[in-house]
Amino acid sequence: MSTRRKHRTESAEGIPDKPYFKIGEVAKLCSLQPYVLRYWESEFRSLKP
Template identity: 65%
Template sequence: MPDNSPTQNELEPIPGKRYFTIGEAAKLCDLKPHVLRYWEQEFDQIQPVKRSNRRYYQRQDLLLIRQIRSLLYDQGFTIGGARQWLKGDHASDDTKQYRQLLKQTISELEDIRDLLKTVR
């Protein structure tokens, strides 16, 4: 049976809001909410904000979830293999440092963007 699920590039763009409910996150990542809850247990990197027993995902969470989805569904990784890949066990030390610097830069740019939105 052919796999008709969309690839990461075919998913709808992530809207420019700060927080997403689990239902919104699941829809944007083409997953079921129970899959997101399960992945939170399997991947330490997924840490939605929890308030009043509800989960709120941020943009960086959705990007990470989409990457995990691609590793598992598109590239055929196992959960253990995806976990190792995300931890950078496949990469050299230079690549790990570059990846960390890139994540930090993206985070800082998103903070600047959010600050500029409030200034208007």
């Protein structure tokens, strides 16, 4: 029995179903400024663009 999800263009949370996002898109989805995400990238090595 397959439990695969059907491919959707947008998730239930309103996040588009695509493999990559621009930093501005992610910032908007998170209600943050892009510089905050850049800071997090420098502080938390597990976050990779």
